[in-house]
Structure formats: structure tokens, C-alpha cells
Amino acid sequence: MSEPVQSNAEDFSSSEDESGSEESIDTPPSIPAVIANWYLNENLGSGYSGSIFKATHLHTRQTVALKIQYVHHECPTNRYERHLYPLLQGGVGMPNLYASGVQGAWDYLAIDLLGSSLDSLYRRSGKDTMDLRSVCSIAIQVITRLQFMHHRGVLHRDIQLGNCVIGLPPNEKTIYMIDFGFSKRYLDQYTGRHIPDSKLKRDFIGNYWFSSVNVHCRGKVPSRRDDLEAAALMFIHLLTPRGLSWTRNGVPKTDDAHHRLKAEKRKATPEGLCRGLPIEFEEFLAYTRRLAFKENPDYDQWVNRFRDLALDEGFANVDQFIWPPPVPVKPPIKTINTPLRARTPAVPRDEMADILNGLTNLDLCAKPVLGDRTNVQEAVRKAREDAKRDSAPIPAARETIVISSGSENSSPVPAARFQRSKAFLLNQLAERARGATDNAALARLVREFAAVLQVNNSRTRTLTREAFGVLDVLYKQLDDPSVFVKPTRYSFNSAVQEKEPPHIKLGVVARLRAEVPRAQSNKALATMVSDFAKVTNKSTGRTVTKDGFAFLDGLAERLMVLQ
Numbered sequence: 429m430s431e432p433v434q435s436n437a438e439d440f441s442s443s444e445d446e447s448g449s450e451e452s453i454d455t456p457p458s459i460p461a462v463i464a465n466w467y468l469n470e471n472l473g474s475g476y477s478g479s480i481f482k483a484t485h486l487h488t489r490q491t492v493a494l495k496i497q498y499v500h501h502e503c504p505t506n507r508y509e510r511h512l513y514p515l516l517q518g519g520v521g522m523p524n525l526y527a528s529g530v531q532g533a534w535d536y537l538a539i540d541l542l543g544s545s546l547d548s549l550y551r552r553s554g555k556d557t558m559d560l561r562s563v564c565s566i567a568i569q570v571i572t573r574l575q576f577m578h579h580r581g582v583l584h585r586d587i588q589l590g591n592c593v594i595g596l597p598p599n600e601k602t603i604y605m606i607d608f609g610f611s612k613r614y615l616d617q618y619t620g621r622h623i624p625d626s627k628l629k630r631d632f633i634g635n636y637w638f639s640s641v642n643v644h645c646r647g648k649v650p651s652r653r654d655d656l657e658a659a660a661l662m663f664i665h666l667l668t669p670r671g672l673s674w675t676r677n678g679v680p681k682t683d684d685a686h687h688r689l690k691a692e693k694r695k696a697t698p699e700g701l702c703r704g705l706p707i708e709f710e711e712f713l714a715y716t717r718r719l720a721f722k723e724n725p726d727y728d729q730w731v732n733r734f735r736d737l738a739l740d741e742g743f744a745n746v747d748q749f750i751w752p753p754p755v756p757v758k759p760p761i762k763t764i765n766t767p768l769r770a771r772t773p774a775v776p777r778d779e780m781a782d783i784l785n786g787l788t789n790l791d792l793c794a795k796p797v798l799g800d801r802t803n804v805q806e807a808v809r810k811a812r813e814d815a816k817r818d819s820a821p822i823p824a825a826r827e828t829i830v831i832s833s834g835s836e837n838s839s840p841v842p843a844a845r846f847q848r849s850k851a852f853l854l855n856q857l858a859e860r861a862r863g864a865t866d867n868a869a870l871a872r873l874v875r876e877f878a879a880v881l882q883v884n885n886s887r888t889r890t891l892t893r894e895a896f897g898v899l900d901v902l903y904k905q906l907d908d909p910s911v912f913v914k915p916t917r918y919s920f921n922s923a924v925q926e927k928e929p930p931h932i933k934l935g936v937v938a939r940l941r942a943e944v945p946r947a948q949s950n951k952a953l954a955t956m957v958s959d960f961a962k963v964t965n966k967s968t969g970r971t972v973t974k975d976g977f978a979f980l981d982g983l984a985e986r987l988m989v990l991q
């Protein structure tokens with residue numbers, strides 16, 4: 429899927445012939461059966477500048493991966509790699525280096541023998557996306573690996589799926605970083621100073637698919653932020669059917685094709701790339717792009733975000749990469765927190781016909797369904813009753829306040845009493861949203877929802893569990909009106925635990941506010957409701973901001989248009 433930019437994988441043919449080459453130094457000799465003390469077994473893979481063999485030590489019988497390279501290769505990466513390995517020894521997911529040297533025409537590195545790369549696991553799965561659990565595990569582990577490498581003063585500079593491999597049993601749940609051929613120290617070994625930035629455009633080092641926009645498209649000097657941006661693109665790629673758009677035509681063969689690829693990569697925004705994905709991915713990519721050249725990334729924050737996302741989705745032991753992914757015990761429950769794309773398993777073609785036939789014969793009974801005009805009569809009658817009930821005055825003795833559409837000027841109510849009333853009102857709203865049969869009814873409910881939140885009392889502007897309940901029902905109705913699930917508690921609980929800087933919320937909510945008038949379908953609105961709930965959920969105090977209320981207004985208006 430991805431190749432280092434100089435690549436055109438070169439094939440060395442394996443042979444028992446140990447004699448040196450008579451030919452020019454441009455032509456590598458045949459690979460011998462033994463290099464130093466290592467007997468070469470099968471070829472595990474070949475990269476741009478060399479090959480990897482499974483190899484056995486002639487005396488100790490230790491088995492390793494032997495990375496060999498012709499000494500006169502134009503890109504002699506082993507020569508650099510052997511100096512980087514010692515800096516990385518001892519870290520989780522960092523291969524051990526057992527021996528290295530040059531024998532005859534061959535420069536070799538003996539490292540831990542590891543398992544399959546993420547690239548080959550993903551390809552062999554035959555699915556058009558990877559499951560969210562696996563991607564969360566990958567995110568947690570890869571960010572942690574980069575944290576370690578950066579802590580040791582080393583940049584990877586070639587993050588890609590082929591360079592992330594799993595261990596062999598018993599380490600098969602650990603992801604290892606390999607291929608430090610393009611790696612570089614970014615801290616001076618004597619002074620500890622960060623390498624300087626430069627205005628000069630430099631030659632590109634990295635890979636076409638995931639190298640950052642700054643490095644790939646603008647010729648900037650790579651730093652820590654670029655390793656993280658590449659990782660973010662890799663995670664998004666795994667969750668995107670058929671992958672990131674610029675990866676779909678294969679490796680560019682001409683300069684023109686390469687220019688087109690760079691233009692496409694440059695113009696892709698985090699929002700555009702992550703539509704329908706859990707908000708964490710978009711925010712992570714945006715975060716990596718905001719980092720300054722020398723800035724120390726907040727790795728822990730992002731590891732925690734991906735871990736919490738996985739917990740919210742009900743995945744256990746997510747720090748471990750388990751492949752193939754464990755089958756969920758229960759079918760996943762869809763809530764406002766459920767990503768739309770990532771949780772939708774790819775359906776094989778032959779199963780699709782059965783599913784469509786099943787849908788044709790589906791008996792929906794009398795259950796009102798948005799958009800299904802044949803079974804709404806009963807629901808319309810109920811809606812009319814609801815509307816009548818809404819406009820009727822509420823008995824004074826009842827412990828609630830009157831909220832009707834746009835009633836922002838309600839008289840102040842003592843806080844404790846209002847909190848109780850608010851919960852009651854929100855539960856009522858959720859109940860009515862559940863029975864809503866068209867977008868106009870939902871639009872009215874959204875306005876009422878905003879009105880309940882906006883009553884002149886600062887405590888009421890926060891999203892309580894009941895408020896999340898309303899958003900959950902709304903999301904369900906917009907996303908898939910034929911099924912209803914009860915709102916889950918964990919969205920509220922996790923909101924209490926998590927604190928995010930407010931600026932993160934503002935960015936997303938402002939975008940939602942700007943985009944809602946252009947939403948093309950109820951599904952698109954459902955995604956926005958989900959994003960709104962999540963970002964408010966994960967922000968300090970769960971406060972609904974001005975942008976948040978503007979978003980709700982826009983949502984109500986859009987629902988009226990999309991009837």
C-alpha cells in the first residue's frame with residue numbers, strides 16, 4: 429500500500445553461491461547462504477534498499493530477522509540504522525538489535541524476529557475498513573511508541589502500516605516499530621538542542637501515503653509533529669472504506685501524478701477526512717497540524733482519548749492489539765457516541781442480496797417510522813394530541829415550569845427546584861422525540877430543548893444526563909428511525925471524568941454551527957448531533973456555548989427544510 433518515496437522494491441534472488449561478485453559495484457552479488465554467523469532461511473520481505481531473512485545463529489541456534497543490504501546500495505540505510513537501534517533499546521515495542529556489521533558485500537543487522545505488519549493483516553482481512561477496536565489499540569500503541577522514540581531524541585520519519593508489526597507469540601498483542609532507515613536524531617547528542625527549522629525547501633523523505641502535509645507537500649523539515657500527523661493519517665486510512673482518497677491510485681509513477689497526489693493531500697481537511705468517524709480522529713489530526721515545529725506533543729492526552737473512546741464503545745483490554753478482533757458478546761448498541769462509518773461492518777456482496785430480500789419482507793407492524801408514509805396515520809393522530817397538550821397551560825400545582833417553543837424569557841425558578849423540573853422536562857422531551865414521526869415535530873422539540881437549556885440560570889446550560897438522553901433519542905430518530913435503544917449511562921459518566929481544554933470544543937461546535945444549514949439528509953444531521961453531544965460531553969463542565977445554541981437553532985431550521 430505504501431512505499432518509501434524512492435522505492436521500487438528491488439528483488440535480490442536468494443542463492444547458495446557465496447562467491448563474491450565479478451561484476452561492477454552497481455550490481456549486487458548473489459546473496460550467500462551464510463553471513464557472519466547467521467545462516468539465512470526464508471526471505472521475510474524486501475524493501476527499497478535490502479531484504480529481510482529469517483536467520484539462525486550457527487552456534488547458539490538463536491533465530492533472528494537479518495536485515496541485509498548491499499554495501500554499495502545508493503541508499504545505504506543499514507549504515508544509519510545501526511546507530512539508531514542502541515538509542516531505542518529497552519523500550520516496549522522496540523526490536524532488540526543483537527548484532528550488526530559488514531561481511532564482504534553485505535551490511536547486516538540481526539534484530540528480533542517479529543510477526544506480520546499491520547499492512548498485511550489489514551490486506552489479508554479482506555475488509556474495506558479495520559474495526560474500531562483494533563484502530564483504537566493501534567492508536568494507543570503507536571502514539572506510545574512515538575512518545576518513547578521522541579523521548580529518546582529520535583524521529584521515525586517513515587510511519588506507515590508496513591513499518592508497524594506485531595510480535596510473535598507471546599508478544600503478538602504488542603505492536604513494534606521497525607525500519608529506522610529514515611530515522612534521525614532531532615536532539616543534538618551533546619547539547620540536547622532541537623534541530624533548527626529552515627525556510628529552504630528540502631528533498632522529501634518519507635512515504636507517499638502518510639507523510640505529513642508540511643513534509644510531503646511543503647518540503648519542511650520533519651519534527652515530532654510530523655510523526656504524529658502521519659500516525660493520525662494512518663488511523664483515519666484504516667477506518668475509511670478503500671482508504672484515504674490519494675492512496676487509491678497506487679504509487680504515482682510520474683511527476684504529474686505525484687503533484688496531483690500532493691494537491692489532493694494538501695486540500696484534505698481533518699473535517700472532510702473524518703466525516704462519520706468518532707470525533708477523536710478529527711481532533712487528533714487537527715491537533716498534530718496545530719503543533720509548532722519544536723513543540724512537545726501531549727502524547728498522554730491522546731492515548732487517554734483513544735482509550736476512553738474504546739471504553740465508551742464497550743471494548744475491553746484495548747491497550748492490547750488482539751487480532752483477529754474479538755467478536756462482540758452483544759451486538760453493539762447505537763447511541764450518539766457510535767461512529768457511523770467505523771462500526772458498520774463491510775457486507776460481502778452475496779450476503780447483500782439476502783439482506784435486501786429480508787428488508788423487502790420486513791414487517792414493521794404499526795410502528796411509526798420517519799419517512800415511511802404508509803404507517804403514520806396513527807402517529808399523526810398522536811402527534812396532534814401532543815401538540816394540543818403542549819400548548820395547553822400546565823397546572824400550577826405541578827412541579828415544573830412551562831417551556832414552549834422559544835420561551836426564553838421564562839421567569840427565574842429557584843435552582844434546586846428547576847433542576848428537578850428540568851430533568852422532568854427533558855425526560856418528557858425525550859419521550860416525545862421517541863414518538864415523533866416527522867422532521868417538523870423534531871424541529872419543534874429541538875427548539876424546546878434549547879429553550880430548556882437556556883433558561884436564565886447558569887447551571888441549566890450544562891448537558892445533564894437527561895439532556896444527553898434527549899440528544900440520544902434525536903440521534904436515533906435521525907440516523908435510523910426504525911430502531912430505538914435506551915440512552916446509555918456511560919456517556920454521562922465519562923463526561924464527568926473527562927476534562928478537555930475548552931478550545932477543542934469551540935472548534936468543532938463552531939464547525940457544526942457553520943455546516944448544519946448545508947446538511948443534505950437526516951443521516952448527516954444525526955452525525956452532527958452525535959459530534960455535538962460528544963464534544964460537549966468531553967468538555968469542561970459540559971456547558972453548551974453560544975455556538976452550541978446556534979447549532980441547535982440551525983438544526984431545527986434544517987429539519988424544517990429537510991421535511
Ligand SMILES: Nc1ncnc2c1ncn2[C@@H]1O[C@H](COP(=O)(O)OP(=O)(O)OP(=O)(O)O)[C@@H](O)[C@H]1O
Binds near residue numbers: 473475477523540541
Ligand atoms: N524484525 C522483523 N521480523 C519479521 N519481519 C520483518 C522484520 N523486519 C522487517 N520485516 C519484514 O520485512 C519487510 C521490509 O522490512 P523493512 O521495512 O525494515 O525494510 P526496508 O528495506 O527498510 O523496507 P522499506 O523499503 O519498506 O523501507 C517488512 O515490511 C516486514 O514485512
